[in-house]
Amino acid sequence: MRKSAKQSILKRLFIGICFVILIPLSTNAQEYMIGADLSFMKEAEDKGFAFKENEQAKPGFEIFRDHGYNWVRLRLFHTPTTLPNSLEYTIEMAKEAKKHGFKFLLDYHYSDTWADPAKQYIPKAWEGKSQEELEEAVFEYTRNTMISFREAGVFPDMVQVGNEISNGMLWPNGKLPENWDHFAGLVQAGINGVYASCDNNRCPEIMIHIDKGGDLDFTKYFYDKITSYGIQYDVIGQSYYPWWHGSLLDLRACLNFTAETYKKDVVLVEVAYNYQPQEYKDKKAPFPETPEGQKEFLEEVNRIILNIPNNRGKGIFWWEAAAPNKSFSSRTFFKNDGNVQPVISVFDKFSRH
Known part of the structure; x- marks a missing residue:
C-alpha cells in the first residue's frame, strides 16, 4: 500500500471512529424490516397513475402500510437529468413515508444515474478531481444532504453508502479490484459524512451493500477486505435476483455464513420476481x-x-414494487391497470393480530 494512500485511509478512519465515540448509533434490534424500494412511486402518482386494491384507488403508501410494510427504501442521485430521484424529490417522498408511519432507508448512488456492478459513473460535478478532492466531495455531499433530510424532519433511520458496490464505486478512482485503497477511502468518507450530520445523540445505522446474495465466496472476499481496512459499519446488505444470483440454497448458504462470520445484521435489501414470463422463457x-x-x-x-x-436476519426489501410503465414493471406488485397483485399479502400473517 502506498504511504499516502495509507495515511489518507487512516485519517478518514480516525475521524469516523471519533464520530462513533461521540454519537452513539441507533439500533433496530427488535424490529423486522418489511420493506420496499418505492423510489418511482411518486413519479407515477404525479403522472396520474392510480394504485388500487380491489379496484379502489388508494395512495401507494397506504396500500403497503395496510399489509404490514414498515420501511421504505429511497435512492438518491447527485444531479439526475432524466430520472426523478433528486434531493428535493426524495425529501418529498420521505415526508410522505414518515406521515404514513414508515422508517426510511436512504440509498446513496453517488452518481447522476444508476450505479450498480456494471457501472458506477462519477457525478459530472466531480469529474477531474484528485483522489483527495474526491474523498472531500463525498464527505461534504453526504454530510450536507443528510443535514437537508434532518432539517426537513425526515432524517434517515439507515443509510447505504453506495449501491451494489461489489465492483467498487466512483469509477475509475474506486474501481475494484484494482483500486481497493481508493475505494476504502471513498467509503470511509461517505460514512464520516453520515456521522457528521448527526445531532441529539442519534445517528442512522450504516449499511454496506453488494449484489452477491447467492455467492458465498465473493461475499467472503469482499467483507474480509472491508474488515481489513477497519471500516466501521452496522448492517450487511445483499441483492438477490435468482436469474443472476443462484438458487435459494445458494442464498441460504451465503446469508447464514455471512451472519455467523461477521456477526452483523443481514438485510436482503433488493429482491424481486416477475408476475409474468420474463427471465425464464427459455x-x-x-x-x-x-x-x-x-x-x-x-x-x-x-x-x-x-x-x-x-x-441476524433483519428484513427484506422488494425492489421497485410500485413502478408502472417501466421495462422491468413485470417485477412490481401492480398490474398495468393499477390493481395490486397477491404478493402484497405475504406479510399479513406476520403483522396482523
Whole structure:
C-alpha cells in the first residue's frame, strides 16, 4: 500500500471512529424490516397513475402500510437529468413515508444515474478531481444532504453508502479490484459524512451493500477486505435476483455464513420476481412467473431470512414494487391497470393480530 494512500485511509478512519465515540448509533434490534424500494412511486402518482386494491384507488403508501410494510427504501442521485430521484424529490417522498408511519432507508448512488456492478459513473460535478478532492466531495455531499433530510424532519433511520458496490464505486478512482485503497477511502468518507450530520445523540445505522446474495465466496472476499481496512459499519446488505444470483440454497448458504462470520445484521435489501414470463422463457424457472409464483417466491425467500442464525436476519426489501410503465414493471406488485397483485399479502400473517 502506498504511504499516502495509507495515511489518507487512516485519517478518514480516525475521524469516523471519533464520530462513533461521540454519537452513539441507533439500533433496530427488535424490529423486522418489511420493506420496499418505492423510489418511482411518486413519479407515477404525479403522472396520474392510480394504485388500487380491489379496484379502489388508494395512495401507494397506504396500500403497503395496510399489509404490514414498515420501511421504505429511497435512492438518491447527485444531479439526475432524466430520472426523478433528486434531493428535493426524495425529501418529498420521505415526508410522505414518515406521515404514513414508515422508517426510511436512504440509498446513496453517488452518481447522476444508476450505479450498480456494471457501472458506477462519477457525478459530472466531480469529474477531474484528485483522489483527495474526491474523498472531500463525498464527505461534504453526504454530510450536507443528510443535514437537508434532518432539517426537513425526515432524517434517515439507515443509510447505504453506495449501491451494489461489489465492483467498487466512483469509477475509475474506486474501481475494484484494482483500486481497493481508493475505494476504502471513498467509503470511509461517505460514512464520516453520515456521522457528521448527526445531532441529539442519534445517528442512522450504516449499511454496506453488494449484489452477491447467492455467492458465498465473493461475499467472503469482499467483507474480509472491508474488515481489513477497519471500516466501521452496522448492517450487511445483499441483492438477490435468482436469474443472476443462484438458487435459494445458494442464498441460504451465503446469508447464514455471512451472519455467523461477521456477526452483523443481514438485510436482503433488493429482491424481486416477475408476475409474468420474463427471465425464464427459455429455461426452467424455480417458481412460475405468474402472480401466484411471485407470491410464493417472496414467501420462500422471507423464510430464509427469518431463519438466519442468531436472529441476524433483519428484513427484506422488494425492489421497485410500485413502478408502472417501466421495462422491468413485470417485477412490481401492480398490474398495468393499477390493481395490486397477491404478493402484497405475504406479510399479513406476520403483522396482523
